[in-house]
Amino acid sequence: MNRYQTVALAVGERIEQGLYRVGDRLPSIRQLCREFRVSVSTVQEAYRRLEERGVVEARPRSGYFVAARIAASALPSVSRPAQRPLDVSQWDQVLELVGESPSHDRLLRLGRGIPDLEAATLKPLLRRLSTLHRRAAAQDLNYDGLAGSLELRRQIARLATTSGCLLHPDDLLITTGCQEALSLSLRTLAGPGDVVAVDSPSFYGTMQILKAQGLKALEIPTDPQTGISLEALELALEQWPVKAIQVTPTCNNPLGYTMPEARKRALVALAQRFDVAIVEDDIYGDLAFATPRPRTIKSFDDDDRVLLCSAFSKTLVPGLRVGWIAPGRYRDQVLHMKYVSTGASATLPQLAVAEFVAHGHYERHLRQVVRQYQRQRDIMLGWVMRDFPPGTRVSDPQGGFLLWLELPDAIDCVRLNARLSEESLHIAPGSLFSASGKYRNCLRLNYAAPLTGKIEAAVKRIGETVASQLGEHAELLG
């Protein structure tokens, strides 16, 4: 780690631990120079990074302060799921969310995990798809090799260096979206009745894999800023025969946090101690607001136990179904699982993405949408704070395009959805993100698409509907 990173990490952790509270003045540059024995420019760089991450703010002539954008008290609570293995339910609600094509939908689905598809920087991808298909001979529509396009794997390996990973193209397998990568991983690692530890709340797609495979979810308490509780996880590993740990540690879905590096490293150490595999979902990782993007857990994986899963579905477009996996020591088993599940993945979409990345369009597109998403996060946060009733807590996304709201306990977001559907609105109720339907008072909102007046009005309506449900509840109690 660089010196400025060491300083930034230390100051960041003190803020996380509550040593400095929102609005507190932070140590001066001179103080930190003395403490860490580093130069003024190193401390300046550290503060600049923390500022970029939205953790601190500089006030001219006053110094640095803990950023006030979200008071810690307004963040969602640390989750407290049932700490025993559970069967996963909630399929009906997931189906309601993902069953229909969003393009042919009469509902404004503010809950789905769809990126901004109108970004101008996607144009070169469309052009490449068009060119490749115009020139295609039927031979290009033959079966591909099982591992997928070598050129695409080369590009993914190159991109992985930005997250601290040294991967060889042979370490990678192309999959049919990230969902296939996650499915192959979990089916390789565990069978019916086995226990998988997950952060909580957790992506419903992964939870439903557990359900389909007859696995049990062991939901671990999770902090909305630092991720899965390592302390709770350690206790769980002592108590239960856990076959795999599944986490989304960078730009978490749905909570938006990025686990601090020290915690990522500690998670690997814990997995090593208990000899458990880690399935890392990094699908939103390249959308981190920090530069360079945070390291993956995989980058600390010195004995090949991490299966890194990702895709271009959130960074580019979902409908090409181009994902990948770096399965570490499980490569042979995962390749077999890939063969029996779908055979080789389609060739031309892989080639289109490979060329798009190779010509630098991917990085250009990322710079553009990451700035957009960060800006829109703040706008959406503002709307929520303005339009939702007091007592609403809200996440502080460090990347991606998803906001998590924790509403007063009286609110049931499944009922809320039923009410909203009358107005052609739909949110993702929090209960999707729990094995047993916890977080019913939570919901997920998408701020990826340009935030038009229509979306602003929708957020307002959702806030008003929440308020009216609160009112009805109070009346019932009264």
Place this chain on the structure above:
Amino acid sequence: MNRYQTVALAVGERIEQGLYRVGDRLPSIRQLCREFRVSVSTVQEAYRRLEERGVVEARPRSGYFVAARIAASALPSVSRPAQRPLDVSQWDQVLELVGESPSHDRLLRLGRGIPDLEAATLKPLLRRLSTLHRRAAAQDLNYDGLAGSLELRRQIARLATTSGCLLHPDDLLITTGCQEALSLSLRTLAGPGDVVAVDSPSFYGTMQILKAQGLKALEIPTDPQTGISLEALELALEQWPVKAIQVTPTCNNPLGYTMPEARKRALVALAQRFDVAIVEDDIYGDLAFATPRPRTIKSFDDDDRVLLCSAFSKTLVPGLRVGWIAPGRYRDQVLHMKYVSTGASATLPQLAVAEFVAHGHYERHLRQVVRQYQRQRDIMLGWVMRDFPPGTRVSDPQGGFLLWLELPDAIDCVRLNARLSEESLHIAPGSLFSASGKYRNCLRLNYAAPLTGKIEAAVKRIGETVASQLGEHAELLG
């Protein structure tokens, strides 16, 4: 059934049962008119159909005879697999066959299940793909609905009528190739340790699904002309707790037979009696040489227990990965399994295929390639009979583009492949098609691509290599 079909079926069954042998004169038209109380033109039509199927041949002024093309004695033996549930092995060899992209391969892979990709009648598909991608907006690359394109499902439902099936578009789910359809089916029906009955030899892709899912294969004796032995299957169902029956009853892979309709019907009745599901792989069904194509087992399925799996991978191109499933009563479970496995399938390839079919190009293409494959079957058969040592038995494909050879017992086709690879040739050794590596003296050859001199020379070399291995073996025995 029409009258002429009744007559054709009866005569065909008598030939199958050995009442008439190759070269025997068949009853005269007048005799059959009396026996079945039908008109002369009905019997003529019946004979015409049998002639088309290569079962009988007309000799001018002499009448009809059992066709001599393949003497029954030269057909592969009825298989006699181990009649107990077995774990599936042979993955290494399957990987050798399917691991690499055939387009970038230095080997001439005569064993792979790849259609003729140079057919001129595929051109409209390429044009449609190009047009769709040229016009595509990023919104067209959004997630699709889970069930897949309604327009494509409509077209598939329309096509299904030719195989006797009345399907509603809602009865269908689009999958990522037939492999996903088979995988979803088997994972829905059975879990680790469960037993699945299969025809034998059987497609290696299905066998490897059993392996990955921890299922056991119960291989049932299978006749090279009429398919899975219903008698042996009945005994097996009495003896073992079979969770599913998996068969490829039309243009079987690898044996090429089509089960007679009466047997398909009887298979459904047997499954009903034992309350077992049937997974029907129909991927080669539309390539039957008979017109109209034979009915599917699904068309006799009056209580929705058949999961019909298919794709456009053998009829059009494999690399679009467009398959489908009609999962009957298991629809909800299969839809869930689909969601967790790969999410929605890619949209644009579905639309391209839907338009290709809707404009009649599919049927035109089928007519063209089916004639081609039937012609090439005969040529390839001729080469094999000429170039392989005596004692070689060979299948009599009723559709598709795959030939199955049973060589003298002394031949080991895995060793044969090792020898052939020195000359950049590769066949599919028979052991892939068995759970436990039986059929080592068998191999599969592909006759889809135009049969050039290069392929003729390859077949010759394979025959010579077999002969030389036989010679070495005889020497060893001394």
